[in-house]
Amino acid sequence: MNSKETILANIKNANRPNITKLPNIDILHVEYEDKDEKFSQTLKSVGGVASWLENDSSIEEFIEKNYDDLGLIGTNLDLNITHIKPNDIDDPHALKDIDLAIIKGEFAVAENGAVWVKESDNTNRAIYFIAKKLLIIIEKNNIVNTMHEAYKKIKFEKSGFGLFISGPSKTADIEQALVIGAHGAMECRVLFV
Amino acid sequence: MSELGHPRLAQKFASDTKRMHWHDKALWFVREKRDVQTHSLDEWEELRECADKIKTHTLENLAFYLEEFERNTRENGIEVHWAKDADEHNKIVLDILQKHDASKLVKSKSMLTEECHLNPFLEKNGIEVVDTDLGERIVQLRHEAPSHIVLPAIHLKKEDVGKTFEEFLHTQKDNSDPTYLTRAAREHLREKFLGSDASLTGVNFAISETGGIVVCTNEGNADLGASLPKLHIACMGIEKIIPRLEDLAIFTRVLARSATGQPVTTYTTHYHEPQRDGEMHIVIVDNGRSKILANKKYLKSLQCIRCGACINTCPIYRRSGGYSYGYTIPGPIGSTLGASHDIKRNFTLPFACSLCASCTNVCPVKVDLHEQLYLHRQDVVDLGLLDKKKLQALKIATFFMQHPLLMDIGGKIARVVMPLLPRSIVYSKYNIWGKNRELPKFPKNSFKELYKKRKR
Ligand code: SF4
Numbered sequence: 001m002n003s004k005e006t007i008l009a010n011i012k013n014a015n016r017p018n019i020t021k022l023p024n025i026d027i028l029h030v031e032y033e034d035k036d037e038k039f040s041q042t043l044k045s046v047g048g049v050a051s052w053l054e055n056d057s058s059i060e061e062f063i064e065k066n067y068d069d070l071g072l073i074g075t076n077l078d079l080n081i082t083h084i085k086p087n088d089i090d091d092p093h094a095l096k097d098i099d100l101a102i103i104k105g106e107f108a109v110a111e112n113g114a115v116w117v118k119e120s121d122n123t124n125r126a127i128y129f130i131a132k133k134l135l136i137i138i139e140k141n142n143i144v145n146t147m148h149e150a151y152k153k154i155k156f157e158k159s160g161f162g163l164f165i166s167g168p169s170k171t172a173d174i175e176q177a178l179v180i181g182a183h184g185a186m187e188c189r190v191l192f193v
Numbered sequence: 194m195s196e197l198g199h200p201r202l203a204q205k206f207a208s209d210t211k212r213m214h215w216h217d218k219a220l221w222f223v224r225e226k227r228d229v230q231t232h233s234l235d236e237w238e239e240l241r242e243c244a245d246k247i248k249t250h251t252l253e254n255l256a257f258y259l260e261e262f263e264r265n266t267r268e269n270g271i272e273v274h275w276a277k278d279a280d281e282h283n284k285i286v287l288d289i290l291q292k293h294d295a296s297k298l299v300k301s302k303s304m305l306t307e308e309c310h311l312n313p314f315l316e317k318n319g320i321e322v323v324d325t326d327l328g329e330r331i332v333q334l335r336h337e338a339p340s341h342i343v344l345p346a347i348h349l350k351k352e353d354v355g356k357t358f359e360e361f362l363h364t365q366k367d368n369s370d371p372t373y374l375t376r377a378a379r380e381h382l383r384e385k386f387l388g389s390d391a392s393l394t395g396v397n398f399a400i401s402e403t404g405g406i407v408v409c410t411n412e413g414n415a416d417l418g419a420s421l422p423k424l425h426i427a428c429m430g431i432e433k434i435i436p437r438l439e440d441l442a443i444f445t446r447v448l449a450r451s452a453t454g455q456p457v458t459t460y461t462t463h464y465h466e467p468q469r470d471g472e473m474h475i476v477i478v479d480n481g482r483s484k485i486l487a488n489k490k491y492l493k494s495l496q497c498i499r500c501g502a503c504i505n506t507c508p509i510y511r512r513s514g515g516y517s518y519g520y521t522i523p524g525p526i527g528s529t530l531g532a533s534h535d536i537k538r539n540f541t542l543p544f545a546c547s548l549c550a551s552c553t554n555v556c557p558v559k560v561d562l563h564e565q566l567y568l569h570r571q572d573v574v575d576l577g578l579l580d581k582k583k584l585q586a587l588k589i590a591t592f593f594m595q596h597p598l599l600m601d602i603g604g605k606i607a608r609v610v611m612p613l614l615p616r617s618i619v620y621s622k623y624n625i626w627g628k629n630r631e632l633p634k635f636p637k638n639s640f641k642e643l644y645k646k647r648k649r
Contacts, residue, residue, distance in 0.1 A: 004263075004275035007431065008256045010483035016253040016492075022436060023246040025443055027239045042456060092421055093387055111446075112456035123469045125420035129413045129460075147457075151442040156403050160269055160465030164445070166457050169413040173328035173344065175351045176219050177371035182327060183379060183386070184413025184460065 026148065035110040035143040036192075043113035046167035047180045048188040050108075052140065059137065059193060063102075066189070067133075071099035074131060076122055092126035101131035101185075107142040108190060109150050109164070115190055116150060118162035125161060129169075134185035136165065140192045198541035203513035212350075217511040219347060224505045226454025227555070234446075243443045245559040248496035251434055252486065258401040258434045259477065265404025269466050271473045279309035282478045286311060286393065286426060287318055289474055293424050295320075295390035299382075301408070301415035302326045303395030304342050304499060305428050305478060308521045323385045325414040327378050334361045340515025342522055343452050343501035348514050382414070392418030396429035396475070397498070398444055402437045405465030406475065409448060409458040416462050423471040427464070431482050432495040444498060447557035451500040485533045490568045494529045496558045503552035503562055509545050518542060525552035529565040536569070540578040543569035601641065608635045 001009065032038040040050040053062055060080050063070070073083040074095060079102065086095060103122075105115040115136050117128065128134070144150050154162065169184030180186060207213045231237045251258055263273045274289075276282035282305075290298065298320055300306070312322045312333075324333045328345035332338065334357050339345030346354065355369030364377045394415040398407040406427055408415045419425045435444065449455040467473035485491050504510050504524030515523040520531035520539055528542035543566045552562040573579055579587075593600045611619065612635050619632065638646075 002275070003277045003281060006277050007275055007477075007479045007483060008259065010479065011256045011259070011431070011486060014483055014487035016255070016486070018253050020246060020250040020253055022250050023243045025243050025247075025439060027236055027243065029236050030234060046455065046459070096383075096387060109457075114457050114461070125468055126417070129417040129420060147442040147445050151439045154438065156405060156438070156463070156465045160405060160463075161468075162463045163416070164457065164461040166455075166459050166461075169411065169459055171327045171375060171412050172453070173326070173331065173346055174354050174371040174374055175349075176222060176344075176347075177351070179372050179375040181379065182375065182412035182414070183325065183382060183417050 029146045029148050030111060031145050032110050035145065038110040039108050039113060039143050039190075042110065043167060043190060046113050047170060047178075048113060048167035048190060050190045051192070053191060053193040059102075059191070062191060063100075063135070067100065072097055073100045073102065074098040074127055075102035076119065077102055077104060077137070086124035086127045087122065089124060092124050092130070095124065095126050095130050098127070098131040100133045100135060101127050102135045102137065103128065105136040105138040105142075105165075105190065107144055107150070107153060108138055108192075109145075109147060110143050111146045112166055114150075114164040114166035116154065116162065116164055118154075118159070120159040128163065128165065129184045131185060133187040134165070134168070134189070136188070136190045138190060138192055142192075197519070199513070199517050199519070199545040200541060202517035202519060203509075203545070206514040206517050207512060213512055213514075215350075216348065216514060220505045220511045223344070223453060224502075224555075227451055227502055227505070228454075230450040230454045230456060234450075240443055240447050241557055241559055244447055244498075244557055245496065247435060247440050247443065248558050249493075251436055252432070252492065252495055255431065255434065255486065258436055259431060262399055262401040262404060262434055263477075265401065266475060267404070269404045271404070271464075271467060271475055274474060274476045276476055276478045276480070278480050279478075282309045282428065282476055282480065283311050283314040285476050286428070287315060287320070289424070289426055290315070290320060290391055293391065293472075295422075295424060297321045297323075297385075297389045297391070299323050299325050299386055299389040299392050299414075299418040299422075300329075301392070301394045301410060301418055302329055302345070303393070303428055304339075304522060305395060305430055305480075306393070307339065309478070309480065311428075323382070323389070325382050325385065325418060326410075326412060327375065327414075330378060330382065331357060334358075338516075338521070340523065341501060341504060342499055342527075343504075348516070386417050386421055389418070389422045391422050391424035391426065393426045393428065394419055396427050396433050397448070398435050398441060399429055399433045399475075400436075400438050400441070401434055403465060405463055407441060408462050408464070409445075409460065410462075411453075411455070411459045413460055416460050419462075419464070420468060423468070424474075425464075425467065425471065426474045426476065428476045428478060430478050430480070432497075448498055448500055451502040451555065451557040481534050485530075488533070491529060491533045491565055493560050494526065494533065494562075494565060496560050497526050497530075497556075498558055499526075500557060502555040502557065503560075506551045506555050508547060508549060508551070513545065518545065525562040525566065526560065529560075529562060529569060532566075532569040532572070536572060536576065537578065540573045540576075543567075543573060601639070604639050608637065608639070611635050 531539035
């Protein structure tokens with residue numbers, strides 16, 4: 001028997017009864033009166049910032065206003081600012097000097113400040129983690145209450161990589177002192193447009 | 194290390210009283226953060242109920258789900274390997290690395306690879322292994338093991354970390370500012386990430402239905418590792434399986450809240466395919482787990498999602514530190530797993546418990562921790578492993594319990610005599626219990642006497 005067969009045989013020999021059904025996990029869960037407000041608060045509590053683009057303003061204007069002395073920008077979005085496209089680059093190592101990555105989020109989750117990111121056409125995952133700062137763009141009103149609602153919207157048919165990002169990277173490994181900026185982004189902003 | 198057993202190692206840790214109290218408080222702080230998060234959700238108990246049921250169901254049908262998982266992951270272009278024990282696991286990893294001529298590995302947190310002692314094995318075979326989680330890197334530089342499964346360096350003060358970084362990363366002398374040290378580690382590890390040939394991560398959840406894995410981190414280290422070099426190896430125990438994608442709704446809601454009191458981890462990353470032009474391998478490991486599966490008494494310990502909540506709340510762990518257990522995983526969950534894996538080696542662990550049941554109360558997947566430890570104690574006695582003094586004491590206790598009249602008389606004498614005895618006798622070196630602890634005041638009457646009086 002090879003190892004797989006041995007392991008499976010051992011598991012079958014353990015002879016567990018088959019009595020417990022998978023539960024229905026559609027349980028009642030919190031709902032927030034003002035999801036924008038809750039998301040904004042929660043994101044702040046995990047070190048991030050949420051902003052809403054004013055109606056007559058553009059993403060480019062927002063960037064100009066909110067980021068000073070910007071270095072290299074990396075984004076696959078069609079923006080009218082100088083940037084490099086991660087998709088044009090073969091070797092992810094070449095992304096190491098990106099200061100600001102601008103990416104697209106699908107929707108936000110009010111209970112935990114997370115944003116679901118799944119850019120099927122992005123071919124360079126490293127962009128999410130390697131940049132110093134992260135700006136996630138989401139369409140206004142795309143906020144769900146909890147992860148229950150979130151996972152109803154998630155599929156892995158077209159592409160296999162996706163992630164929730166909740167604020168900037170962080171650690172508390174030295175004496176439980178929270179430090180923002182571990183290996184990933186040191187700053188994380190979510191912009192609703 | 195474990196030859197000494199938990200009591201002796203705990204004594205060593207507790208001998209520095211100030212540090213012990215500091216450790217105790219640091220962990221209690223995490224426990225309190227957890228409470229704030231869990232109390233903010235009305236549905237908390239229902240989430241635990243669901244998590245428990247999903248895990249119970251999965252363990253009842255584990256072979257089915259593992260095979261489904263393998264099929265679906267293969268379809269997604271990910272390679273799957275099976276390892277029946279630690280040796281085989283280590284060889285598989287080495288083999289994959291060698292096939293790719295990879296000699297520099299960046300690793301994110303994985304208790305499984307600690308359990309398998311992967312690092313020393315790879316290093317012996319010429320692979321440079323860098324742990325990239327900050328806490329793990331700290332203990333790796335110090336040639337120590339993690340003292341906690343979520344907070345690997347919780348036993349260290351910032352000054353200790355400062356010294357270590359001074360020596361290895363050439364940071365400023367006597368600078369122990371956490372932000373400064375974290376930045377230094379970020380730079381040091383960035384180089385390691387960029388120079389690596391392969392990455393290895395653990396697995397938080399393996400989804401059978403969709404054939405993918407989920408890795409949760411706050412630092413982004415697993416994620417950065419798995420997106421720079423082309424080769425990604427993920428190692429998981431057979432118990433990491435969950436049936437459906439939607440089950441993650443439950444587990445992502447309870448994991449970080451229980452672990453560190455955050456609403457969710459910073460990154461919850463789902464891998465269902467290798468990166469572009471890359472390769473992804475998953476190693477599924479048994480290493481004694483199927484043996485636990487066959488034991489009704491301890492089966493539920495396989496439901497554990499390694500959040501560490503039971504460790505943070507444990508009054509024994511907080512006061513004895515992770516190393517006192519002498520096992521890869523400390524605290525209540527480590528004590529039951531350690532005893533299940535090798536009771537002869539770990540027979541003191543089930544006694545590192547006051548049966549307060551706080552662990553069972555906080556566990557997000559309802560592992561019956563204190564009950565398991567109680568049952569392990571009986572196994573220890575049945576196997577004749579118990580220390581002679583303790584056995585003698587238990588025998589005496591049993592005798593008195595079986596003779597109520599003698600018990601009453603004994604109690605009466607104790608109530609009269611004990612308060613009259615000088616401290617030097619009561620707190621003599623034979624009274625281990627009395628170290629750092631005071632006896633309560635002896636009441637005039639026993640409970641039984643008071644009860645009788647009331648009834649009259
Ligand atoms: S036994 Fe429960 S509380 Fe302890 S680490 Fe595992 S999941 Fe967390």
